[in-house]
Structures are given as structure tokens and as C-alpha cells.
Amino acid sequence: MPRSLHDLTFSAMERELAASGVKPIHARALWRSLYREMETELTQRADFLMPLRQFVDEGLGDSGGWGLDQPEVVSDLKSSDGQTRKFLLRLRDGETVETVIMGYPGRSTACVSTQAGCAMGCTFCATGQMGFVRHLRPGEIVAQVLHCERALRDGGEPGLRNLVLMGMGEPLHNYDAVMDALEIITERRGINLAPSHVSVSTVGVVPGILRMAREGRPYNLAVSLHAATDAERAAIVPASRRWPLDELIAACRAYGKITGRRIFFGWTLIAGTNDTPAVAHQLAALLTGIDAHINLIPLNPTEGYCGQTGSERAAQTFKSILQAAGFPCTLRQRRGIDVAAGCGQLRAAKKPGNRDFAGPNGAPPTNF
Numbered sequence: 001m002p003r004s005l006h007d008l009t010f011s012a013m014e015r016e017l018a019a020s021g022v023k024p025i026h027a028r029a030l031w032r033s034l035y036r037e038m039e040t041e042l043t044q045r046a047d048f049l050m051p052l053r054q055f056v057d058e059g060l061g062d063s064g065g066w067g068l069d070q071p072e073v074v075s076d077l078k079s080s081d082g083q084t085r086k087f088l089l090r091l092r093d094g095e096t097v098e099t100v101i102m103g104y105p106g107r108s109t110a111c112v113s114t115q116a117g118c119a120m121g122c123t124f125c126a127t128g129q130m131g132f133v134r135h136l137r138p139g140e141i142v143a144q145v146l147h148c149e150r151a152l153r154d155g156g157e158p159g160l161r162n163l164v165l166m167g168m169g170e171p172l173h174n175y176d177a178v179m180d181a182l183e184i185i186t187e188r189r190g191i192n193l194a195p196s197h198v199s200v201s202t203v204g205v206v207p208g209i210l211r212m213a214r215e216g217r218p219y220n221l222a223v224s225l226h227a228a229t230d231a232e233r234a235a236i237v238p239a240s241r242r243w244p245l246d247e248l249i250a251a252c253r254a255y256g257k258i259t260g261r262r263i264f265f266g267w268t269l270i271a272g273t274n275d276t277p278a279v280a281h282q283l284a285a286l287l288t289g290i291d292a293h294i295n296l297i298p299l300n301p302t303e304g305y306c307g308q309t310g311s312e313r314a315a316q317t318f319k320s321i322l323q324a325a326g327f328p329c330t331l332r333q334r335r336g337i338d339v340a341a342g343c344g345q346l347r348a349a350k351k352p353g354n355r356d357f358a359g360p361n362g363a364p365p366t367n368f
């Protein structure tokens with residue numbers, strides 16, 4: 001299979017051109033056509049200067065040189081309120097991932113996948129229930145953003161304003177590909193999404209959190225907690241056995257200290273399990289001293305999980321306890337549920353032979 005031009009950061013593209021005897025300066029025109037014009041066909045471009053035209057014409061196609069990531073749209077579903085749109089996209093090897101556009105007044109947010117399936121096995125999550133299939137390449141992550149941009153443009157809407165890596169997969173389990181993809185997506189000569197409008201979500205992959213801090217990655221960090229004790233957390237997020245809460249909270253404190261950034265903590269509210277006032281007080285105590293914003297997410301239904309969505313009253317009480325403890329707190333509106341595009345509902349068709357690394361009772365993944 002040819003390599004994908006969409007896998008290359010700008011500097012990697014310059015290096016690849018140079019390796020083919022083309023001056024790196026030509027990367028600008030190639031980059032513009034890929035990420036400003038969002039071209040899907042690069043051959044026979046009269047506006048490319050000859051060396052670049054040769055690189056493209058000879059390299060693209062079935063010759064084993066370069067290709068593009070253009071996932072095929074298997075389905076395109078709109079929620080009944082018209083505000084959420086979910087795409088099932090087929091990648092070059094036949095694997096499928098889901099990508100969601102969430103519309104808000106005057107702005108849109110894309111939620112993209114970083115893996116086919118997921119190894120973390122969160123019990124309430126449809127992706128976790130399907131198991132891990134494989135990591136996505138940078139180009140496969142970038143292609144989801146391009147697909148959303150084109151869909152918005154074709155509908156006469158402004159482009160994306162925000163990007164959240166909260167689709168299928170654990171982004172920090174696929175660290176290098178995710179960071180390359182974000183470098184491409186935020187590159188000012190191309191898609192130019194503001195880094196401060198990008199959120200990387202994790203269930204608490206401690207080495208990835210520390211690495212983001214060390215490397216000065218300019219994106220928002222969102223940590224999904226869901227429980228305030230190790231035992232309760234392990235029942236919801238099996239992978240958390242590998243990174244107990246004391247390690248995770250220490251990593252969050254270090255992240256805050258090094259970067260000076262606020263951390264967004266995600267909390268899926270499950271009736272009677274983690275939405276009680278006592279748990280809210282535990283959570284407030286756990287996060288004491290951290291510059292934290294807490295996002296409360298009412299549980300969305302999935303086939304493989306029997307937990308229930310709690311009452312609005314329980315959610316509001318939970319929220320007010322956290323606010324009284326000094327934490328900014330948001331209760332997220334449920335949306336896209338009728339097309340299974342809500343948090344924790346993304347799942348692609350499973351192909352025979354896919355492996356489950358960590359199920360609800362499985363061992364946490366070890367490949368970090």
C-alpha cells in the first residue's frame with residue numbers, strides 16, 4: 001500500500017521532497033493544495049512547478065509511492081434536531097471508524113477517532129466493548145478532520161472551530177500518531193485550527209500526560225475520571241489498574257505545574273454508582289489544589305452496559321457540591337443520542353479476527 005502524504009508533518013514533507021531531489025520550498029504548494037484547498041486529486045496540477053508535478057504524478061497512484069487518505073463514507077446520519085452528524089468512515093484497509101460533527105450556534109466541533117476500537121475497556125463505552133483493533137495513522141486522523149471541513153463547507157457552513165479527540169480510542173495510547181496529526185491540523189499554512197481549541201482526552205495514561213507536559217504540547221488535556229477510589233474506578237475503567245489514582249493525580253499536578261494549564265476532568269454520571277453527594281465530596285477532595293474544570297456527562301445508553309442514567313436532580317446536586325468546593329463545573333447536554341453519536345456510544349462494525357485486549361474483566365493493556 002502506498003504511503004500517505006497526509007501522514008507527513010510540514011517538516012517531514014520537506015524532508016521527503018528533498019530525499020526525492022525536489023527543493024523543500026515546494027512543500028508550501030503541496031501543503032496548500034492538501035490542507036487549504038483540501039484537494040482529493042493532485043495529479044495533472046498545472047499550477048505546480050515541474051519538480052513538484054513530477055514528484056506528485058510519478059509518486060501518486062498504484063506505483064507503491066505516495067497516496068492520500070480519503071476514507072469512504074459508509075453512512076452519514078443526522079440527529080433529529082439536526083445538530084449532530086455522525087459519519088462511519090471506511091479506511092484503506094477496510095477498518096471503519098466513526099467521526100462526529102456537533103453543531104452549536106455559530107460554531108462546529110469535530111469529535112474524531114484515534115484508534116479502531118480501544119484497549120481500555122471502559123465498561124459503559126461501546127468502543128471499549130468492541131475491543132482494540134489497531135492504531136490509526138496520523139493521516140487517518142487528519143482525514144477525519146478534512147472530511148468534516150468538507151462536509152461543513154459543502155453545507156455552506158463555517159469551518160470547524162474546535163476539535164476533540166474523544167471519538168473511538170485512547171489518544172495517549174497512540175501518542176506519536178496523535179501528536180503528528182495535531183501538528184498537521186494546527187499548522188497555520190493549512191487547516192490552521194487553534195491549538196487552544198483542541199482537546200486531547202485520556203482515561204489517565206500517566207506516561208502520556210507527563211510526556212505532553214514535558215514536550216510543551218499546546219492542547220487542552222481532558223482526563224476522564226468517573227470514580228474517586230481505585231476500586232470503583234477499576235470497575236468502570238479496567239485500564240486504571242495500571243495507573244492508580246495516586247499516580248494519576250500526581251501526574252495531573254505535575255502537568256499543571258509544568259504547563260500552567262487548567263485540566264478538564266470528565267465524569268460520566270451513572271445512577272446510584274457515582275452520582276451521589278458523598279461521591280461528589282470525594283471527588284472535590286481528590287482534586288483539591290488542582291486547577292480543574294469538571295465536565296459532568298450523563299450516561300448515554302449502550303447495548304453492553306446495564307448502568308442507568310441518573311436523574312437531573314442528582315446531577316444538579318452533584319454539580320452544586322463541586323461548585324461550592326470552588327470547581328468550575330459544566331453539566332453537558334445529551335445530544336446525538338438518537339443516532340448513537342453521544343459520548344461513549346461510538347462503535348464500528350467488528351471484523352472477524354479483531355482482538356479484545358481488555359474487556360470489562362480483562363487485564364489492562366501492557367503495550368505502553
Ligand code: SF4
Nearest residue numbers: 118120122125128169
Ligand atoms: S471511553 Fe474512551 S478510553 Fe474508554 S473504552 Fe471508550 S474510547 Fe476507550
